[in-house]
Amino acid sequence: MRLLRRFVPATLFGRALLTLIFTFGAFALVTSSVIIFYALMPVAQRSAADLASIMVLSARTLKQLPPHLRDDYRTRLATEYQIRLAEERPLADSRRYFFPYLKRVEEALSQRLAREVEIVTSVANGERWFWAAIDVDGERLWTGFPRSRIGTRPLQGLTVIFVVAVVLIMITTVILAGRVSRPLRGLAAAAEQVALGFSPNQLPETGPRELANLAHQFNETSRQIRELLANRTMLLAGISHDLRTPLTRLRLAVAMLPEDTPPRLVARMERDIDEMGALITQAVELGKNLGAGRRELIDLSVLVYELTAGQPRVISERVPRCRCQIDALAVRRIVGNLLENALRYSQELVEVYLDCQSGRPVIFVLDRGSGIPEAELEAVLRPYYRLEGSRNRQTGGTGLGLAVAHQLALANQIELRLGRRRGGGTIASVRLPIQRWDGDAIRARRGVDARAGGA
Structure with a gap:
């Protein structure tokens, strides 16, 4: 069960598939067991007993016939009953051949001959034969029948059943999971x-x-x-x-x-x-x-420079051009609120960095203030929540800056994170959405780059 959960995805389709596999598997196992034990095994046992009787009777009849009639008898026996009689032991095939029906034939022959009988196999003209030694009046005759005489194909039948069961399970899972997951996906998208x-x-x-x-x-x-x-x-x-x-x-x-x-x-x-x-x-x-605004192609390095240039106690390293399609006003307000918050709670330098190495740009704002306790990293994003207990706006602010930044980030699919900085202080990261350029954005980006190159 745990192994299947590891490979089956934790989705509605995966859960439904897992449930149907166990349900149909258990049903197929019980059904197969009932059919085998109450239908197939009695029929196979009766058929093996009849075949053993024919083999023993054929060998004994051959010995009782005059010599000049035995060849004709062998021919009719091979033609009508697909049974052959030989005085010499056939060349046995050393390869193991799996055929459960042989066990029943061996048991029936042993019961009729009152001794242990072992069936050996051989291959003649591309066809497999099964032989058993039968003693008649002190002489040993080898009685054999071909594989084609037994029309059953258990392995092929099991393969067909397995393939059909897998196909039915997949089709049923797709239908059931689709009927349930389709409205749920719509609900999840609407909730988002x-x-x-x-x-x-x-x-x-x-x-x-x-x-x-x-x-x-x-x-x-x-x-x-x-x-x-x-x-x-x-x-x-x-x-x-x-x-x-x-x-x-x-x-x-x-x-x-x-x-x-x-x-x-x-x-x-x-x-x-x-x-x-x-x-x-x-x-x-x-x-x-505070919803999402119009997205446009902007240079984040210019935006960060405009926010930090001339600010006291703010250091920022100018990076090469970093193109991004986003609501510029939302990013400006988010970073501006974080920067204002960092300057209020820290008397040391505030650092602002832009990481544009991957397809998802990130803006970092780092300060050396008292930091935010681990248990309150999410609470400070709520409106009017302040760590500073007094109502003094100069020391505690209004408690709205981070809340506005948080709402803008949610509306624009921006990931805003707050964390404790090693050595003291707070690190705030503004992770912008993954950039997927459509046709208009690619043309706009080429135009911006061309104008920048010409300048």
Whole structure:
């Protein structure tokens, strides 16, 4: 069982194939055993007894006939019953020949002759013969019959049964697994679209009752998710609009303060208003549908350079051109949020590297901060989750930067990973999708390369 699981894939088709192999195998084994023991063996035993009787009777009859009639008797015996009689031992074939029916014939002959009888084989004119020694009146006669006299072909029959069983099992597996896996594949694809932030089309609520009910429940859940997202966006947009109005009045009130107001107080009030505006902007940004944007052919090395150039405490090594077809705005926001997060939590240098050696480019952002505990590497990707306990935005941020980056990564099939850096700190990797160039992308890439070469 474990051996079969190792070679059979862990898919619905593989599981169904494994189940049918054991089911049909057990049924075939039981059926074959019943047929063999209750039908074939009695028939074979009776046939062997009749053949042994004919062989013994033929040898004894030959000895009782006058010499001038024996040749005619041998000829008729060979023609009508396919049995030959010889006084000399035939040249035996030393090769072992597997034929279970011979065992029955030997047992029947031994029972009639009251001694052990061994059948030997020979090959004459391309045909195999079976011979047994029969003693008559003190003389030994060799009685033989050809393989063609026994029309059974057990090995060929078993081969045909095995081949037909395998074909039927494969066809049945394909039909059953296809009927079940086809709607499940559609459901899995739709669920993946929902996870990436898209709204998939309604699944057809047809087929078996269980699958139709599953599709109905998924459609209902998808509709509720769309409504929740729409309500969240509308709510945050409404809150943003309602809060920006009093913020604008506060700005106006601060600007109209008397001239003798302490400058430090005015600066602090303006800073608080700016922070409130930034919080509202980020909250609205999170509430939007952070889905996949339009993919375009970009140079990742240029994008990384633009993000890191002029940044204090940021080092980045310029690499050769690295073409990638991706949503440039999404990558810029993801890397920008990671870079901002690294600068906030680390007072040392932050390193940004681009690895474009394989078909899947990776951007690394490394810092030497306090690091993220292993148990919280996934939790920090949730909205408003912060490792720093205070509500101070300067030390703990808003808890939305990584959440926005995570949602953008999911929507654009980008793999965002956070890990602990050896020696202290955090390593964040942005692994872009595998580049599969279609015709338009190849032409665009050639055009970009040609313009770059001409420049």
